[in-house]
Amino acid sequence: MDQDATARLRDGLAGILEAHGEDWQVSQDEDTMVWTAVRRPSVSSMHVLVGHTLAELAAKLDDAAR
Secondary structure, three states, X not given: OOHXXXXXXXXXXXXXXXXXXXXXXXXXXXXXXXXXXXXXXXXOEEEEEEEOOHHHHHHHHHHHHO
């Protein structure tokens, strides 16, 4: 990954964490390279969102926040 791509990834992830990091745990799977956000609103429930790109995941997080 070149420096520009790394910077865009870092900036995109920072924006997601700033907007949603308090409620959601965000990670990237090393094997599939998909981005996942997990929220546990209670002990017995879990919400999972998956995106192929950070932009796709961010859109789904924004929709979930509404």
